[in-house]
Amino acid sequence: xxxxxxxxxxxxxxxxxxxxxxxxxxxxxxxxxxxxxxxxxxxxxxxxxxxxxxxxxxxxxxxxxxxxxxxxxxxxxxxxxxxxxxxxxxxxxxxxxxxxxxxxxxxxxxxxxxxxxxxxxxxxxxxxxxxxxxxxxxxxxxxxxxxxxxxxxxxxxxxxxxxxxxxxxxxxxxxxxxxxxxxxxxxxxxxxxxxxxxxxxxxxxxxxxxxxxxxxxxxxxxxxxxxxxxxxxxxxxxxxxxxxxxxxxxxxxxxxxxxxxxxxxxxxxxxxxxxxxxxxxxxxxxxxxxxxxxxxxxxxxxxxxxxxxxxxxxxxxxxxxxxxxxxxxxxxxxxxxxxxxxxxxxxxxxxxxxxxxxxxxxxxxxxxxxxxxxxxxxxxxxxxxxxxxxxxxxxxxxxxxxxxxxxxxxxxxxxxxxxxxxxxxxxxxxxxxxxxxxxxxxxxxxxxxxxxxxxxxxxxxxxxxxxxxxxxxxxxxxxxxx
Ligand code: ADP
Ligand code: MG
Numbered sequence: 001x002x003x004x005x006x007x008x009x010x011x012x013x014x015x016x017x018x019x020x021x022x023x024x025x026x027x028x029x030x031x032x033x034x035x036x037x038x039x040x041x042x043x044x045x046x047x048x049x050x051x052x053x054x055x056x057x058x059x060x061x062x063x064x065x066x067x068x069x070x071x072x073x074x075x076x077x078x079x080x081x082x083x084x085x086x087x088x089x090x091x092x093x094x095x096x097x098x099x100x101x102x103x104x105x106x107x108x109x110x111x112x113x114x115x116x117x118x119x120x121x122x123x124x125x126x127x128x129x130x131x132x133x134x135x136x137x138x139x140x141x142x143x144x145x146x147x148x149x150x151x152x153x154x155x156x157x158x159x160x161x162x163x164x165x166x167x168x169x170x171x172x173x174x175x176x177x178x179x180x181x182x183x184x185x186x187x188x189x190x191x192x193x194x195x196x197x198x199x200x201x202x203x204x205x206x207x208x209x210x211x212x213x214x215x216x217x218x219x220x221x222x223x224x225x226x227x228x229x230x231x232x233x234x235x236x237x238x239x240x241x242x243x244x245x246x247x248x249x250x251x252x253x254x255x256x257x258x259x260x261x262x263x264x265x266x267x268x269x270x271x272x273x274x275x276x277x278x279x280x281x282x283x284x285x286x287x288x289x290x291x292x293x294x295x296x297x298x299x300x301x302x303x304x305x306x307x308x309x310x311x312x313x314x315x316x317x318x319x320x321x322x323x324x325x326x327x328x329x330x331x332x333x334x335x336x337x338x339x340x341x342x343x344x345x346x347x348x349x350x351x352x353x354x355x356x357x358x359x360x361x362x363x364x365x366x367x368x369x370x371x372x373x374x375x376x377x378x379x380x381x382x383x384x385x386x387x388x389x390x391x392x393x394x395x396x397x398x399x400x401x402x403x404x405x406x407x408x409x410x411x412x413x414x415x416x417x418x419x420x421x422x423x424x425x426x427x428x429x430x431x432x433x434x435x436x437x438x439x440x441x442x443x444x445x446x447x448x449x450x451x452x453x454x455x456x457x458x459x460x461x462x463x464x465x466x467x468x469x470x471x472x473x474x475x476x477x478x479x480x481x482x
Contacts, residue, residue, distance in 0.1 A: 001239070002203040003238075004202070004204075005227075006208055007160040007162075007165070007198055007227065008160070009154075009156045009169065009170070010155050010156075012152075012153050012192070012194075013062075013152050013154065013182070014027075014151055015059070015152065017054045017055050017058065017150055020038075020052065020126070020147075020150065021124070021126050021151075022278075023038050023040035023148055025037060025038040025148065031145055033132075033143035034142075034145065035145065037145055037147050041147040041148035042088065043090075049277055049278055051278065055150040056124070056283075058152075058182040059122065059124050060100075060287075060288065060291050061180050061182055061295065062100060062122060062152055062180060063100035065176055065179075065298055067103050068100050068119060069100070070283060071099055072284075073280050074281050074283075075097040075274055075280045076093070076094055076124070076275045076278045076281075077093055077094060077095040077274055079091045079272055080270055080271045081270055084140065085144070087129075091125060092275055092278070093123060095272045098122060099123060099281065099283075100121055100152070102120065103119040104117060104118050105117050105156075105173060106172075107165065107169050108168065109164070109165065109168060115159075118159055119154060119155070119156055120155040121155055122152045122153065122155065123153055124151070124152055125150075125151050125153055127150075128146070129142055130145075146190075158199075163228055166223060170220055171322065172299070175299045175322050175324065179298060180295070187219055193217065194216075195215045195217075196213070196214045198227060198234070199211035199244070200238065210244040212245075212248070213247075213249065214227075214248075215248055215261070216250075217251060225251075225256060226251035229258050230249070230251075233258070245263055245264075246263065247260050247261070247262065247264060249261055302321040303317045303321040306321050306327075320344065325362045329347065329369045330344065332370070333369040333373045335373075336370060336377075337373040337374075337377050338380070339380055343373070343376055347372070350393050354397055366396070366397050366399060370403070371396050371402070371404070372393075374404040374405060375393060378408065382415060383414055384414070385466075388465055413466060414466065415466055415467070416463055416468060417468045417471060419471065422459075422463075422468070423475055425459055426455075426479060429458045430455070430479060430480075433458065436454060437480065448481075452473070452480065455480070456472055459472045460472060
């Protein structure tokens with residue numbers, strides 16, 4: 001039987017506000033445990049929450065950024081449950097009147113086609129604290145610094161049909177929230193966490209299969225692996241005549257193991273009710289207008305502009321526009337160097353390769369956009385060849401010069417374009433390879449094109465790669481064919 005995968009995502013995005021959603025406590029990452037939770041975050045008796053206006057603005061910006069409806073009256077609810085990392089006894093969230101209504105996010109697939117993924121809604125809520133199991137043998141540590149951190153939870157329709165699509169969507173969402181500046185995008189710090197709902201069904205069947213939910217994936221890699229594993233498990237169960245139990249599952253990215261956490265049958269009744277301490281949020285049209293007017297250029301618009309302004313291919317424009325920092329790096333270097341095509345090749349080639357090899361990000365690249373532009377300018381004006389440029393790049397990467405000119409000067413890499421010097425070098429090469437010269441001259445013209453490569457190689461080697469390859473070719477032809 002052929003199976004079809006159906007995936008819907010729920011994504012928790014930490015909003016980049018300075019303070020908590022209902023208190024003035026700091027949201028900064030990495031503080032000593034339990035130094036950033038105040039009486040409001042702990043829900044001590046008698047405290048009253050005050051909504052952080054900036055959290056509301058950021059949620060609205062998200063909605064506007066993906067062309068979604070904004071619910072001009074939205075309501076906070078209490079979701080009641082007991083857990084050690086939730087001393088309040090309830091999470092303040094939004095149940096059926098969320099701030100952001102239906103919208104869509106478009107993704108580009110590997111084959112170049114576009115798919116529109118429907119967003120069901122996005123709601124505001126507070127994060128809980130953190131239970132720390134690793135460092136306390138036989139005990140659990142509780143860090144409440146995260147309690148009250150503002151989140152938006154984004155819920156998609158079950159529109160995704162493979163791990164590739166899910167990852168493409170996750171990356172696109174990352175790009176959208178970082179472009180909007182509403183989230184720092186630091187996945188390893190938990191700034192974006194993905195819950196993945198997965199089901200399978202026989203190909204052609206209309207009804208959805210029973211789904212499981214794998215919670216709290218915080219890297220694209222883990223997400224992809226977790227989906228593969230769960231899809232395979234579900235197909236195995238069904239093909240063995242079993243049935244899928246609707247349950248919440250955990251995936252451990254470090255060990256690659258997955259297990260059931262709780263089944264839906266024993267799911268809690270959360271006794272939701274509107275929070276009596278918070279008024280409904282009413283959003284004026286004038287506020288929407290102001291926020292709309294201040295939206296940055298979104299990734300889709302940027303992609304279209306890159307194609308028209310810089311004549312980039314669709315796929316190159318997609319990658320370059322897909323990450324805010326990469327896009328800015330590319331544009332700065334393209335403008336300074338005056339050659340967008342070469343810049344695009346270098347950003348997608350050497351720069352990306354070096355970043356990956358060193359496990360770092362473009363924001364921390366030792367070669368800045370300005371330095372790359374200086375390199376491209378020297379390729380363009382024939383000071384260095386493409387091959388030497390790679391050496392210059394490597395040297396700049398290793399901190400051996402503030403720009404290309406300094407490295408070229410220091411290492412003596414300047415391209416030789418002096419006709420006399422190249423001729424002397426070529427004469428030496430021809431003298432040292434008399435037999436090959438004879439063979440070449442005896443060969444029919446249609447074979448010579450290939451044979452000349454040997455001499456070019458020798459001449460380039462003799463010049464340590466510094467001779468201008470075009471001139472070497474030209475002078476060699478002249479000398480050999482005469
Ligand atoms: P609940 O009310 O139990 O939270 P929802 O209907 O809100 O369930 O759906 C939660 C998430 O699960 C959404 O992202 C939705 O797209 C996804 N989803 C729902 N049904 C399925 C299914 N059969 N297979 C895969 N994903 C699903
Ligand atoms: Mg739900």
